[in-house]
Amino acid sequence: MIYLDCNATTPCDQRVIEAMLPFFAEKFGNPSSLHSIGQEAKKALETSRHTIAQCLGAEDQEIIFTSGGTEANNLAIRGSAYALWNKGNHLITSAIEHHAVLNVFKALEKEGFQVTYLPVDENGLVDPQEFKKSITPRTTLVSIMHANNETGVIEPIQEIASLAKEYGLLFHTDAVQTIGKLSFNVKEIPVDLLSASAHKFYGPKGVGFLYVKKGVRLIPQILGGPHERGKRAGTENVPLIVGMAKALEIAQANWEDEYRHVEELRNRLEQGITERIREVTVVGKNAPRLPNTSMILVKYVEGEAMLLNLDFAGICVSSGSACTSGSLEPSHVLLSCGYPHEIAHGSVRFSLGRSNTVEEIQTVLEVFPHIVEKLRNISPFGKEAI
Numbered sequence: 001m002i003y004l005d006c007n008a009t010t011p012c013d014q015r016v017i018e019a020m021l022p023f024f025a026e027k028f029g030n031p032s033s034l035h036s037i038g039q040e041a042k043k044a045l046e047t048s049r050h051t052i053a054q055c056l057g058a059e060d061q062e063i064i065f066t067s068g069g070t071e072a073n074n075l076a077i078r079g080s081a082y083a084l085w086n087k088g089n090h091l092i093t094s095a096i097e098h099h100a101v102l103n104v105f106k107a108l109e110k111e112g113f114q115v116t117y118l119p120v121d122e123n124g125l126v127d128p129q130e131f132k133k134s135i136t137p138r139t140t141l142v143s144i145m146h147a148n149n150e151t152g153v154i155e156p157i158q159e160i161a162s163l164a165k166e167y168g169l170l171f172h173t174d175a176v177q178t179i180g181k182l183s184f185n186v187k188e189i190p191v192d193l194l195s196a197s198a199h200k201f202y203g204p205k206g207v208g209f210l211y212v213k214k215g216v217r218l219i220p221q222i223l224g225g226p227h228e229r230g231k232r233a234g235t236e237n238v239p240l241i242v243g244m245a246k247a248l249e250i251a252q253a254n255w256e257d258e259y260r261h262v263e264e265l266r267n268r269l270e271q272g273i274t275e276r277i278r279e280v281t282v283v284g285k286n287a288p289r290l291p292n293t294s295m296i297l298v299k300y301v302e303g304e305a306m307l308l309n310l311d312f313a314g315i316c317v318s319s320g321s322a323c324t325s326g327s328l329e330p331s332h333v334l335l336s337c338g339y340p341h342e343i344a345h346g347s348v349r350f351s352l353g354r355s356n357t358v359e360e361i362q363t364v365l366e367v368f369p370h371i372v373e374k375l376r377n378i379s380p381f382g383k384e385a386i
């Protein structure tokens, strides 16, 4: 199989698995226990916290462990919106956020908050000036993702974070797609809250973290013991946290080499596809983008059909037309970029990773044009394109 769906998830690195193994049965202690077995686990927990904090230029106590990116987003947004409820009820986000952000804001709207969903241009970029104009005296929080998971487009969060600071707003970023792929220093980009997830950078699933800048108040969303400085109750998942720290350490040590590697393959893929197939569009081509992601729109064919045919040929990709969610609605990201429904339906996302090879890309370039040709032949609109 050729796996080109790394924005959905990545395989666990072997070194990560090895780092985790002792913490399941041998060093199984509860980090809250005061005896030596517990303290051994506590030490591993705090060493992991330190490793992660170092990677971000943060302080150890600013890292809160969660069950993944989704929970980190929920805690950041709900936790701070409610902590600032007495200051105001207006919140700002973008129309292209991951559902783990969008659906939190939708729920908050039902609970009495007002939410502005900033539009994006055809490249999927939020305009910082548009953000500035949407600020009201009752605005408390803004949440803009760092890189979009579907298109790979990188939002101007440096500018947005600076504006947020100027206006005294909290700034949260869903950085799940960038942590591990780029370097991120919280001293350079003034974020108050940042979400990350281990399984997007070759760590295990079901674990992530939220960076919470010192002094930022959050209402906990899971209640119980005093774990994680009272911000997230529940016994910490020590093996997965150890794995996440190991995975981030590996990713940070190699991110520049990996960047160049996937970028070269991605460019080869995009060039090959645009040469071999007519009427295709690369989404966000003129915007700053992650080096591994390529969202391609193929006219006259269904994304789902391309995905299934590619899978049959041993190639795993993803499609923006989310039949997965049980609806036939095309991707909200592509619609927000201004693509009409019928174009947005023909989307396929290639997201590359560290173990992909030139040979694999070559195979895709041999297989994919035939799939598109076949599908266009049976499409009622396809004939004109061939």
Ligand SMILES: *Cc1c(COP(=O)(O)O)cnc(C)c1O
Pocket (backbone or CB within 6 Å): 007, 008, 067, 068, 069, 070, 071, 098, 100, 145, 147, 148, 149, 174, 176, 177, 197, 198, 199, 200, 206, 207, 208
């Ligand atoms: C994958 C992803 C999430 C969700 O993270 P989980 O750890 O799978 O819950 C959130 N935001 C973005 C941008 C993602 O790509």
